[in-house]
Amino acid sequence: MAVTQQTKTGKAADVVLPEEDTTPEVGTGEAPAGAREIASLTPMMRQYLEVKALHPDTVLFFRLGDFYEMFFEDAVKASELLQITLTARAKGADKIPMCGVPYHSSRRYIAKLVEHGLKVAICEQVTEPGAGPGIVQREVTRVITPGMVLDDEVLEPQASNFLAAVCWGEAGFGAALLEASTGEFYTFEAQGLSELVEGLSRVEPRELLVPQGMRDAPEVVQVCQRLSRVPAVAEGEGAAFEHTRAAAFLRSHFNVQSLSAFGLDGSPLATGAAGAALRYLKDTQKTPAAHVDRLSRQERAGCLVMDESSRGNLEVLKSLRDGGRKGSLLGVLDRTATGLGARKLARWLSAPLCSLPEIEARLDAVEELSGKSVWREELVATLKEVGDLERLCGRLSLGAGNARDLRALGLSLTQLPKLGAALARCDAGLLKSLAGPLGALPELADLLMRAVTDEPPVVIRDGGFIRQGYHAELDDLVALSTTGKDYLLKLEQREKDRTGISSLKIRYNKVFGYYLEVTKANLHAVPKDYIRKQTTVGAERFVTEELKEYEEKVLTAEERRVVLELQLFEELRTKVIAAAPRIRSAAEAVATADALVSFARCAAEYGYTRPQVDSGEGLTITGGRHPVVERMLGAGESFVPNDVRLDPEDAQLLVITGPNMAGKSTVMRQVALTALMAQAGSFVPAKAARIGLCDRIFTRVGAADNLARGQSTFMVEMTETSHILHHATNKSLVILDEIGRGTSTFDGLSIAWAVAEHIHDKVGARSLFATHYHELVDLARERPRVKNLCIAVKEQGGKVIFLRKLIPGGASRSYGIEVAKLAGLPPEVVSRARELLQNLESGELDDAGRPRVAVRSTKRAAPANAGQLGLFGGAPAPAAVAAPPVPPAHAEVLESLKAASIDRMTPLDALNLLAKLKQTLG
Ligand SMILES: Nc1ncnc2c1ncn2[C@@H]1O[C@H](COP(=O)(O)OP(=O)(O)OP(=O)(O)O)[C@@H](O)[C@H]1O
Numbered sequence: 040m041a042v043t044q045q046t047k048t049g050k051a052a053d054v055v056l057p058e059e060d061t062t063p064e065v066g067t068g069e070a071p072a073g074a075r076e077i078a079s080l081t082p083m084m085r086q087y088l089e090v091k092a093l094h095p096d097t098v099l100f101f102r103l104g105d106f107y108e109m110f111f112e113d114a115v116k117a118s119e120l121l122q123i124t125l126t127a128r129a130k131g132a133d134k135i136p137m138c139g140v141p142y143h144s145s146r147r148y149i150a151k152l153v154e155h156g157l158k159v160a161i162c163e164q165v166t167e168p169g170a171g172p173g174i175v176q177r178e179v180t181r182v183i184t185p186g187m188v189l190d191d192e193v194l195e196p197q198a199s200n201f202l203a204a205v206c207w208g209e210a211g212f213g214a215a216l217l218e219a220s221t222g223e224f225y226t227f228e229a230q231g232l233s234e235l236v237e238g239l240s241r242v243e244p245r246e247l248l249v250p251q252g253m254r255d256a257p258e259v260v261q262v263c264q265r266l267s268r269v270p271a272v273a274e275g276e277g278a279a280f281e282h283t284r285a286a287a288f289l290r291s292h293f294n295v296q297s298l299s300a301f302g303l304d305g306s307p308l309a310t311g312a313a314g315a316a317l318r319y320l321k322d323t324q325k326t327p328a329a330h331v332d333r334l335s336r337q338e339r340a341g342c343l344v345m346d347e348s349s350r351g352n353l354e355v356l357k358s359l360r361d362g363g364r365k366g367s368l369l370g371v372l373d374r375t376a377t378g379l380g381a382r383k384l385a386r387w388l389s390a391p392l393c394s395l396p397e398i399e400a401r402l403d404a405v406e407e408l409s410g411k412s413v414w415r416e417e418l419v420a421t422l423k424e425v426g427d428l429e430r431l432c433g434r435l436s437l438g439a440g441n442a443r444d445l446r447a448l449g450l451s452l453t454q455l456p457k458l459g460a461a462l463a464r465c466d467a468g469l470l471k472s473l474a475g476p477l478g479a480l481p482e483l484a485d486l487l488m489r490a491v492t493d494e495p496p497v498v499i500r501d502g503g504f505i506r507q508g509y510h511a512e513l514d515d516l517v518a519l520s521t522t523g524k525d526y527l528l529k530l531e532q533r534e535k536d537r538t539g540i541s542s543l544k545i546r547y548n549k550v551f552g553y554y555l556e557v558t559k560a561n562l563h564a565v566p567k568d569y570i571r572k573q574t575t576v577g578a579e580r581f582v583t584e585e586l587k588e589y590e591e592k593v594l595t596a597e598e599r600r601v602v603l604e605l606q607l608f609e610e611l612r613t614k615v616i617a618a619a620p621r622i623r624s625a626a627e628a629v630a631t632a633d634a635l636v637s638f639a640r641c642a643a644e645y646g647y648t649r650p651q652v653d654s655g656e657g658l659t660i661t662g663g664r665h666p667v668v669e670r671m672l673g674a675g676e677s678f679v680p681n682d683v684r685l686d687p688e689d690a691q692l693l694v695i696t697g698p699n700m701a702g703k704s705t706v707m708r709q710v711a712l713t714a715l716m717a718q719a720g721s722f723v724p725a726k727a728a729r730i731g732l733c734d735r736i737f738t739r740v741g742a743a744d745n746l747a748r749g750q751s752t753f754m755v756e757m758t759e760t761s762h763i764l765h766h767a768t769n770k771s772l773v774i775l776d777e778i779g780r781g782t783s784t785f786d787g788l789s790i791a792w793a794v795a796e797h798i799h800d801k802v803g804a805r806s807l808f809a810t811h812y813h814e815l816v817d818l819a820r821e822r823p824r825v826k827n828l829c830i831a832v833k834e835q836g837g838k839v840i841f842l843r844k845l846i847p848g849g850a851s852r853s854y855g856i857e858v859a860k861l862a863g864l865p866p867e868v869v870s871r872a873r874e875l876l877q878n879l880e881s882g883e884l885d886d887a888g889r890p891r892v893a894v895r896s897t898k899r900a901a902p903a904n905a906g907q908l909g910l911f912g913g914a915p916a917p918a919a920v921a922a923p924p925v926p927p928a929h930a931e932v933l934e935s936l937k938a939a940s941i942d943r944m945t946p947l948d949a950l951n952l953l954a955k956l957k958q959t960l961g
Pocket residue numbers: 668677678679680681697698699700701702703704705706843
């Protein structure tokens with residue numbers, strides 16, 4: 040049996056039990072599984088099915104000796120995803136599909152299944168083989184799900200891994216966000232789906248927990264569709280979401296009389312979601328989750344709101360190109376030294392502040408840190424030595440940590456006083472305030488450093504991780520087992536001398552313990568007092584009384600040592616759990632310091648300046664740059680800075696025109712990103728900036744198709760625009776890039792015009808409006824707070840040179856054809872396009888009033904009904920045909936037309952007039 044076990048342990052990961060597995064279970068004496076009816080399964084397979092029935096939605100990792108085995112459909116699914124061999128237990132019709140992975144390398148396999156959105160239940164042997172009657176007892180000790188991951192193999196250091204529990208009712212939605220590895224725990228309530236998605240999108244949850252039976256509810260389907268990273272969906276017991284039960288559960292966990300301190304009074308939905316999330320953590324991890332020691336409520340008013348698509352359009356956390364950090368604002372600003380800091384920075388950028396004092400506090404800190412480069416880099420060096428305190432503490436609290444985690448925690452805690460002392464010397468209040476929590480753990484640091492060896496093993500079950508000198512009894516046991524081993528070596532030499540068998544060896548295996556091995560050729564020299572134990576192919580194995588005695592001594596010392604080490608590990612773990620709240624406060628301080636240092640490094644190295652943030656509604660940026668584009672430019676290219684001024688008095692809405700590729704999108708995005716950075720507490724890429732606090736930033740940029748959601752490009756564009764018009768306030772910043780582009784020119788222009796008017800007249804939000812409809816420039820004549828800007832270009836030798844400079848006024852042309860030429864369109868297509876453009880611009884119309892775009896220049900004729908008007912900008916051609924007798928209605932129309940002052944008419948006025956004229960004609 041032991042031989043089988045050793046062979047299995049030694050095999051590669053994809054090795055599984057032989058197809059016809061007749062091996063009884065280790066130490067159980069269970070009958071071999073042969074070809075039998077499934078109904079007459081072995082006790083072990085029955086045990087498997089019982090456990091599986093309790094965890095039907097998981098892939099069950101069933102511990103068998105040194106392997107985790109999977110059976111039935113789990114085996115089929117896992118073998119495919121993990122690319123391991125699928126084999127079978129039993130034969131013929133009773134064949135049970137099966138596959139397995141070695142225990143010691145299981146982490147990466149589990150990680151892979153979880154990455155595929157599956158849940159993995161770990162079922163361990165909880166009694167020793169042969170320790171009692173019947174088979175080994177087994178229990179599920181942990182369920183690993185996409186949102187409940189503790190292992191470094193799965194977790195990205197810089198990214199959070201949140202579970203989101205969501206429930207809903209007539210009053211709206213309740214949500215709870217829980218990070219199992221760090222213990223972060225938040226709730227919020229939302230009135231509608233958009234608000235819910237906006238709240239969830241800030242942390243991009245990996246898993247969505249919803250009440251039983253709700254997986255396919257329209258609310259869940261829509262949330263999944265609208266989040267840019269689709270979460271795995273899990274169902275939790277409906278009762279866990281129920282308000283009173285959830286409240287009682289939370290009160291008992293946090294050991295409080297009331298939940299009012301968490302802001303949950305009168306919030307049944309948020310309470311339900313929080314209760315369900317915490318219960319899910321406890322149920323899957325089977326621990327008290329002591330590291331979850333606080334719960335806070337996120338208020339919408341507390342931070343600058345950005346919906347999912349605005350955050351995505353501005354590429355705040357990831358680039359649109361490939362969804363990676365590179366090319367995003369976070370990619371540029373993340374110069375953190377720790378995973379803690381990186382996650383904090385991502386949170387700051389996804390939820391910038393709205394409170395002036397808090398923003399000023401961060402800016403003060405960044406100013407001080409950016410000015411002291413040597414000292415700042417010393418801080419960075421210290422921060423680099425601090426491990427992921429939150430996750431180390433989380434793993435240990437949840438019983439998943441090992442001795443390496445204790446060692447890493449000890450090393451990290453040792454750095455804290457140094458970091459604290461450096462921060463205490465700062466002038467900025469925020470930096471100073473971080474020093475307190477960093478000085479609160481010297482005893483634990485000292486204890487862990489004294490207790491754990493420098494390089495402890497990954498697996499704790501064999502001991503070997505407690506440092507010599509930490510525990511006297513353990514030292515004695517270690518000494519005994521080592522001297523015992525020395526003794527055995529001496530004994531071997533003595534027996535060699537006594538018998539004259541120079542090849543005699545003392546060996547050890549798990550089944551026989553220590554034995555003397557003598558090759559067949561030397562058997563004649565074996566003394567009488569040798570007791571034969573076993574015969575192998577080339578040798579005989581013996582024991583002696585003396586050997587047995589020493590074996591007893593050594594082995595018991597070894598066993599006691601392991602037991603004692605495990606006990607000491609538990610004691611240390613308990614101490615860590617007791618200190619969890621202080622560790623989390625220290626982790627928070629480290630994360631904050633690291634994020635501020637990161638801002639300061641960017642400020643110093645990228646030439647950023649401190650923004651002036653105030654409660655006004657203006658926004659002035661002088662010499663502003665796009666933080667990401669300026670870092671992406673190649674050698675020899677330099678970013679052209681631009682000035683932008685938005686003012687509620689006279690420049691509330693800026694219409695930006697300019698050729699394709701001129702830099703309209705870039706300048707608009709840089710304004711939004713500058714405001715966002717300032718409110719996150721960062722310095723900004725500009726010579727000077729004054730930012731009136733924004734309550735929300737909206738962007739409607741480009742024509743992002745969303746066919747997966749079954750919406751056309753234009754529909755998406757209009758839905759987003761409508762969302763903006765409904766939610767923007769006079770404190771908001773609105774970026775609209777080419778509204779109306781997705782439909783016909785006339786419809787598009789009319790919509791763009793009406794949207795701009797509405798924002799100007801009704802909403803009052805600071806807005807930047809880029810457009811190719813040059814007609815929109817006329818809006819500035821109509822509305823007092825509209826200003827025109829355009830991006831300068833120079834024409835030289837038939838070529839367009841982009842100057843990238845924003846100047847007052849409107850652009851006269853698009854240069855679209857020139858850009859198309861630059862892009863390599865065939866010359867004949869380019870020249871034909873020029874011809875068509877000329878037709879359009881000369882306003883030639885056919886009988887139906889449409890421009891005669893298709894007319895070739897050689898065949899162009901005078902328009903037949905030259906009396907018709909070009910709708911937008913087309914000049915009426917002089918009347919050239921004698922008029923027939925005019926009916927009265929027609930005369931009225933002609934009069935109206937004559938009276939109309941086309942020069943001062945907006946396109947919409949023209950449309951209205953046209954409608955009136957048609958009405959007159961009947
Ligand atoms: N101020 C600037 N300095 C240097 N390069 C710039 C600047 N602004 C834009 N660019 C470069 O020009 C490219 C085109 O800019 P952008 O996409 O903003 O143009 P656009 O006017 O919005 O074009 P389109 O109308 O075709 O969408 C950018 O990718 C960037 O590389």
